[in-house]
Amino acid sequence: MSTREHSGEAAYKVLARELRQAILQRRYVDGTRLPTEAELADEYEVSRQTVRRAFHDLVAEGMVYRVPGRGTFAAPRDGQYLRQFGSIEDLMGLSLDTQLEVLRPLRRKVDIDAASRLRLDSDVVHTVVFRRTHEGDSFCHTTVHLHPAAAAALGDVPELGEAGAVSDATIIGLLDTRLPVPIAEAEQSITAASADQTLADALGCGIGDPLLRVDRIYLTTDQQPVELAINHFLPEQYSYRVKLRRSTH
Amino acid sequence: MSTREHSGEAAYKVLARELRQAILQRRYVDGTRLPTEAELADEYEVSRQTVRRAFHDLVAEGMVYRVPGRGTFAAPRDGQYLRQFGSIEDLMGLSLDTQLEVLRPLRRKVDIDAASRLRLDSDVVHTVVFRRTHEGDSFCHTTVHLHPAAAAALGDVPELGEAGAVSDATIIGLLDTRLPVPIAEAEQSITAASADQTLADALGCGIGDPLLRVDRIYLTTDQQPVELAINHFLPEQYSYRVKLRRSTH
């Protein structure tokens, strides 16, 4: 043994979690520098390499950014918005000026495919279907499948329980405040599909019309999937824009 | 210096790129184990830590997965042509495992819309149309409109001058080496469209089938647009995947 006892969990993971919590508790806001590698190594009685390992993960999560010669800083998080990694453009301003109208309220349901994409052991998910409107125009149809724990966290939201209810919330925004662990990232897949009867009715387009399909799986900081959202957008009223940059190193 | 010369790029990045290429060229399919850390360290004359650093990035990209005690394996790619294009480098690397077939060679053309999107004073652009294939399957139809200066830089590329020519290049890769100013960023817009006669013929799908349309405008470091690429993808064979994270600055 090399001076260090193995109490089950890796030292760099413990350190990463402590730093993550401190940042989420807003202890390093507005440009405050985090402790240096040497300081943390000293404080936690680990090597500087172990501190670096922890920071490496936090950088990958987007929790902090580092500048050679200056230090390590908490990445400011503006509310419940997610942005594309490495870009400056907003992902989408969905909740800003749009409304949500429930088509089928939140109910327990058996869906093998959705359950497996949420990495559940059982086949049971909780599902809610709604459409999103902007100034009266429907432009997006969404089916949301929830992890049981996530569904429990949303059980007392009246706007999701009855068909026809209207709200200006987002599921992900509700989840982020009600779950004990914050949402850290999402895996997004974009493809094209054609409108079936249900989608055509909800969106007011023709059957067979092309739609933009955007699937998103939201994950908490401990990589647990909690929500699978399947969106169908009308291409005339929505396109997904990103700015790509050349990486600096 | 510690026995190793610093030829500009980090050793772990060089190694990661080589491994990435090998995997994209399908050199480690169906459960074939990649070389062990010790073997790669030996072969590339780097330390085992440096090999681990490279693998760490490849795991984060989803290129490989690792099992303690067993080894490292290429991550299976479930049928589809799935690529994550988070940076310009990713787009330039598109040529690694795809081929380009010219449908309409590079010619001078009047196109008011394309010219305005390239912020040209005149209405004249230079246009080339091709399709991209992956292991024999056409999955993408592309129309590229070039700034006159960019077209001049590509004037001596024989593969673009005649219909039917096949190449494994990318336009953006060719431009980056031939233009005096490097490509710095791209503005990307994704939406859905239906296949018209031309697209259906090129991609082998039906007229009216839904396609994923991806427009990209490439800009040099001085914000000058040089290329507008309009891609149409078959959704069965392609989806656009991105990992989203909490916003960084």
Next chain:
DNA sequence: CGTTATTTGTGCGTATGTATT
């Protein structure tokens, strides 16, 4: 069933390079 070899995972110490202040 335990033993052993292989392979990845964690951790430390050290040295040097590079960007910022």
Next chain:
DNA sequence: AAATACATACGCACAAATAAC
């Protein structure tokens, strides 16, 4: 110019999971 702080790289030791014997 010097100090500070992050980045890369090496070598070593031991732990833990896996597979073969």
